Amino acid sequence: MRVCFDATVLCGALRKPAGHNFRLLEIAADGVLINGFTTEVVGMEFVRNALAGLGGVQYDIEVIEEFLDAFDPLFHPDNIALSPIGRSLTRETWLHNRPIGEVVYHLTGRTREDLLADLPEQLRVVVGEFDAYDVHLVAAAVASGADVICSSNRRHLPEGKLAGELRVVGPGRLGAELGIA
Numbered sequence: 001m002r003v004c005f006d007a008t009v010l011c012g013a014l015r016k017p018a019g020h021n022f023r024l025l026e027i028a029a030d031g032v033l034i035n036g037f038t039t040e041v042v043g044m045e046f047v048r049n050a051l052a053g054l055g056g057v058q059y060d061i062e063v064i065e066e067f068l069d070a071f072d073p074l075f076h077p078d079n080i081a082l083s084p085i086g087r088s089l090t091r092e093t094w095l096h097n098r099p100i101g102e103v104v105y106h107l108t109g110r111t112r113e114d115l116l117a118d119l120p121e122q123l124r125v126v127v128g129e130f131d132a133y134d135v136h137l138v139a140a141a142v143a144s145g146a147d148v149i150c151s152s153n154r155r156h157l158p159e160g161k162l163a164g165e166l167r168v169v170g171p172g173r174l175g176a177e178l179g180i181a
Contacts, residue, residue, distance in 0.1 A: 001148060
């Protein structure tokens with residue numbers, strides 16, 4: 001299973017080394033059950049959030065680097081996907097309230113048929129319901145052939161089908177699917 005991890009999973013793993021997030025990253029670093037990766041934008045977001053503070057704790061760069069080194073295979077440059085778009089949406093306002101597959105298609109030029117499959121059932125990019133800043137994550141996941149985006153962000157990136165067969169799954173649910181939770 002190819003899994004794209006977002007910053008919420010990395011932040012959660014740093015905060016709770018005994019939790020689901022940490023265990024999933026361990027398994028992904030082993031490369032047996034999960035073929036895991038993240039993006040350069042997610043990595044920068046994680047470092048920024050950890051330095052600013054998570055749960056009232058500010059982490060210094062040495063602790064963050066030690067954390068990243070512990071999962072070296074996962075954070076090796078070969079496993080860092082480059083997002084085909086940045087962390088901001090296009091000025092194309094006509095893309096508002098469209099299925100995520102359609103938005104990613106128009107922003108990236110991807111022509112995979114499954115990206116546009118089942119448009120009525122896909123999440124829509126609606127302000128307040130989907131974090132528009134996470135479109136970069138979806139685009140990178142699609143471009144990298146991910147099956148799952150693993151995220152703890154239920155408010156802006158709810159569990160469910162995104163584009164084609166790509167789906168969003170929380171760490172607890174993914175752990176249960178893999179038999180580790």
